[in-house]
Amino acid sequence: MVRVDMKKLINEPGAVVDEMLDGMVAAYPEALARLDGTNVLVRADAPVEGKVGIVSGGGSGHEPTHAGYIGDGMLDGAAAGEVFTSPTADQLGEMIQACDAGEGVLCVVKNYEGDVMNFETGIELAEMESDVEVTYVVVDDDVAVEDSLYTSGRRGVCGTIFVHKAAGAKAAQGGDLAEVERVAQKVVDRVGTMGMALTSCTTPEKGEPTFDLPEDEIELGIGIHGEPGIERTEVMDADSVTEHLTERVLEDLELDAGARVATIVNGMGGTPQMELFVVNRRLQEILGERDIETWDAWVGDYMTSLDMAGCSITLLELDDELEELLSHPVETPALTVRDD
Amino acid sequence: MVRVDMKKLINEPGAVVDEMLDGMVAAYPEALARLDGTNVLVRADAPVEGKVGIVSGGGSGHEPTHAGYIGDGMLDGAAAGEVFTSPTADQLGEMIQACDAGEGVLCVVKNYEGDVMNFETGIELAEMESDVEVTYVVVDDDVAVEDSLYTSGRRGVCGTIFVHKAAGAKAAQGGDLAEVERVAQKVVDRVGTMGMALTSCTTPEKGEPTFDLPEDEIELGIGIHGEPGIERTEVMDADSVTEHLTERVLEDLELDAGARVATIVNGMGGTPQMELFVVNRRLQEILGERDIETWDAWVGDYMTSLDMAGCSITLLELDDELEELLSHPVETPALTVRDD
Numbered sequence: 001m002v003r004v005d006m007k008k009l010i011n012e013p014g015a016v017v018d019e020m021l022d023g024m025v026a027a028y029p030e031a032l033a034r035l036d037g038t039n040v041l042v043r044a045d046a047p048v049e050g051k052v053g054i055v056s057g058g059g060s061g062h063e064p065t066h067a068g069y070i071g072d073g074m075l076d077g078a079a080a081g082e083v084f085t086s087p088t089a090d091q092l093g094e095m096i097q098a099c100d101a102g103e104g105v106l107c108v109v110k111n112y113e114g115d116v117m118n119f120e121t122g123i124e125l126a127e128m129e130s131d132v133e134v135t136y137v138v139v140d141d142d143v144a145v146e147d148s149l150y151t152s153g154r155r156g157v158c159g160t161i162f163v164h165k166a167a168g169a170k171a172a173q174g175g176d177l178a179e180v181e182r183v184a185q186k187v188v189d190r191v192g193t194m195g196m197a198l199t200s201c202t203t204p205e206k207g208e209p210t211f212d213l214p215e216d217e218i219e220l221g222i223g224i225h226g227e228p229g230i231e232r233t234e235v236m237d238a239d240s241v242t243e244h245l246t247e248r249v250l251e252d253l254e255l256d257a258g259a260r261v262a263t264i265v266n267g268m269g270g271t272p273q274m275e276l277f278v279v280n281r282r283l284q285e286i287l288g289e290r291d292i293e294t295w296d297a298w299v300g301d302y303m304t305s306l307d308m309a310g311c312s313i314t315l316l317e318l319d320d321e322l323e324e325l326l327s328h329p330v331e332t333p334a335l336t337v338r339d340d
Numbered sequence: 341m342v343r344v345d346m347k348k349l350i351n352e353p354g355a356v357v358d359e360m361l362d363g364m365v366a367a368y369p370e371a372l373a374r375l376d377g378t379n380v381l382v383r384a385d386a387p388v389e390g391k392v393g394i395v396s397g398g399g400s401g402h403e404p405t406h407a408g409y410i411g412d413g414m415l416d417g418a419a420a421g422e423v424f425t426s427p428t429a430d431q432l433g434e435m436i437q438a439c440d441a442g443e444g445v446l447c448v449v450k451n452y453e454g455d456v457m458n459f460e461t462g463i464e465l466a467e468m469e470s471d472v473e474v475t476y477v478v479v480d481d482d483v484a485v486e487d488s489l490y491t492s493g494r495r496g497v498c499g500t501i502f503v504h505k506a507a508g509a510k511a512a513q514g515g516d517l518a519e520v521e522r523v524a525q526k527v528v529d530r531v532g533t534m535g536m537a538l539t540s541c542t543t544p545e546k547g548e549p550t551f552d553l554p555e556d557e558i559e560l561g562i563g564i565h566g567e568p569g570i571e572r573t574e575v576m577d578a579d580s581v582t583e584h585l586t587e588r589v590l591e592d593l594e595l596d597a598g599a600r601v602a603t604i605v606n607g608m609g610g611t612p613q614m615e616l617f618v619v620n621r622r623l624q625e626i627l628g629e630r631d632i633e634t635w636d637a638w639v640g641d642y643m644t645s646l647d648m649a650g651c652s653i654t655l656l657e658l659d660d661e662l663e664e665l666l667s668h669p670v671e672t673p674a675l676t677v678r679d680d
Contacts, residue, residue: 278351
C-alpha cells in the first residue's frame with residue numbers, strides 16, 4: 001500500500017493522471033481509447049471518416065474537461081497534461097495526427113501560455129510528420145482579469161465547453177475545416193465567464209491548499225488553477241455572489257434586452273449541486289429582470305479545479321446558428337443530448 | 341444581504357431547499373414543474389397517459405437524487421424533504437395523485453424509518469382521496485451495517501438509482517403496475533453498495549461538520565447522512581479503499597466468476613471526478629481478476645451527502661431483462677441514455 005498523506009482517493013501522487021485515464025477508458029471501453037504511451041484519449045473510432053477532427057487538451061484537474069467531452073458530436077481527442085500543467089507538444093502532435101481523417105483538425109486551446117505554446121509546437125510537429133491541415137482557436141472567456149499569472153490576455157475557462165459543443169456539431173454535420181473554425185471563433189467572440197472560490201484546491205503533488213483563503217473570506221474572479229482573482233471579500237450570500245459574477249459578464253458581453261443566451265452555472269469540483277441550483281435560481285431571475293431570454297441553462301461540474309469549492313457563471317449570446325448547433329445530438333461521458 | 345456564516349453558496353439556511361427546487365425548475369422549465377405550495381417536482385407532462393407513475397423522494401442534500409432523475413424513462417415525481425429529513429406524508433400523498441394517470445403508481449423508498457413511515461402514510465392519504473392504486477418497494481442496498489441510526493435493517497443508498505432506471509424503463513415500455521413493481525424488487529434483490537468518507541459533510545442549518553473525522557483517518561461503511569460506518573482507519577490509498585469496499589459488496593451479493601454486473605463509482609459531493617476514475621480503474625481490475633464481466637460502468641455524483649468527500653461502490657448483478665431495461669433510452673437532468 002502506498003502511503004497517502006492527504007485526504008484524496010489517490011495512490012502515488014505522480015501516477016494520478018495515468019490512473020485516472022485508465023479509469024476513464026475502463027468506464028467507457030467502447031467509446032474511448034488511449035494512444036499508446038501517451039496521456040491522450042481519443043474516440044475509439046478515430047479518425048472518423050469524412051469529418052473534420054476536433055481536439056483539445058490542457059492540464060489535468062479540471063475533469064470532466066477535456067476527455068469527458070470526447071464522443072459523437074464533440075471532441076475526437078483530448079490530451080491530458082499533469083495536474084495544472086500543459087500537455088507536451090509531442091503528445092499534442094500525436095493526437096492531431098490520430099484524429100485526422102484527411103479533412104483536417106481544429107485544436108481548441110484555452111488561453112494559457114504553456115498551452116498555446118505547446119499546441120503551436122504540436123501543430124508544427126504534426127505538419128512536419130504528415131500532410132494534415134491544422135488550425136486552432138484560442139478561448140479567452142474569463143472576464144475577470146486581463147493578463148494573469150499564466151496568461152497574456154484573458155484566461156480560457158468554462159466557455160470552452162460551448163466551443164467544443166458548437167464546433168463539434170458543425171464537424172458532425174459535415175462542415176469543412178474553415179466552417180468549423182468559423183463557428184468555434186464565433187463562440188469565442190460571444191462567450192464570457194467569471195468564477196469565484198469559497199476554498200482553495202489541493203493538488204496531489206503538494207498535498208496542501210494551493211493558496212490561503214481565510215475562513216471568513218471568498219475570492220471573486222479566481223482562475224481554475226488557484227490563480228488570484230480580482231477581489232477578496234467577506235463571505236457573501238449566494239444571491240450576492242451571483243449578482244457580482246453575472247453583472248460583470250453582462251457588462252463585458254454588452255448584452256441588452258432581447259438577447260438570447262445559453263448559461264452555465266459550473267461547479268469547481270467541491271461544490272454540491274444543491275448550491276449550484278441556488279445560484280442558477282438567482283441567475284435566471286437576473287436575466288429575466290433584464291429581459292434577456294435563456295434558451296438553455298446548464299448546471300453542474302463542467303470545468304473544475306480539483307476539489308475547490310466555488311462556481312463560475314458563463315453566458316453565451318446565441319443566434320439561430322449557434323442555437324441549432326447546441327441542439328445537435330451528442331454522446332460523451334460528460335454531456336449527452338438526445339435527438340428531439 | 342443575508343449574513344452567511346459558513347462557506348456555502350446559500351442564502352437563508354432555512355430557504356435552501358425551496359431555492360434549490362426553484363433553481364432546478366429554472367434550469368429545466370420544459371421538463372420539470374413544481375406542485376404548488378410543495379417541495380415536490382414532477383414531470384411537466386405528468387401524469388403521463390397510459391403509463392404507470394414512478395415516484396421517489398427523501399431528504400435533500402443527496403442531489404442529483406431524486407429530482408435529477410425525473411424525466412422520460414425514469415421518475416415521474418420526486419419529493420424533497422428538508423436537508424437530511426424525510427418529506428412529509430401530505431406532500432407524498434399529493435405527489436402520488438399528481439403522477440397517477442389511472443395505471444397506478446410505484447413508490448421507490450430508501451430504507452430509513454422516517455421515509456418508510458411517511459411514504460406509508462402518504463400512500464394511505466392518496467388512496468383515501470382518490471382511487472389510485474399504489475404500491476412501493478423499499479431499497480436497502482447498503483451492505484455495511486444492519487440496523488443503523490435511522491433504520492431497522494440496511495440503509496438505502498446509491499443502488500436506488502438502478503431501481504429508478506429499471507422500473508422507469510419497464511413503465512415506459514408499457515408494463516403494468518405489478519410488472520413494474522416486480523422489476524424494481526428484482527433490482528433491490530440483486531444490488532449492493534458500500535461507501536466511505538474522507539471528510540464529514542456540513543449541513544446548512546448547523547454550519548459545521550456533522551461528525552468529527554481526524555485529519556489522518558477515514559471512515560468505511562459510512563451512510564449518506566454522516567451516520568457512523570463500521571470502521572475508522574488511517575488514511576489509505578485509493579486501491580486499498582477500493583478493495584475494501586468491493587470485497588464487501590462482492591461477498592454480500594455472492595457474485596461468482598461468470599457473473600455480469602453494472603457498477604457505480606459514486607461521488608459523495610465533494611470528491612473530484614479525477615479521484616472517482618482512479619477508484620473505477622481498480623474496481624474494474626478487481627472484477628476482471630474474478631472473471632466478473634462489467635456490462636456498464638457509471639462514474640460520477642449520483643447520490644451525494646452534501647459536501648462530503650468520499651465515494652461509494654455499487655454492484656448490480658444483471659440478467660438479460662435488467663440489461664435491456666438499463667439500455668432503454670432516458671432523458672433526465674442527471675442521466676441521459678440515447679437510442680442505440
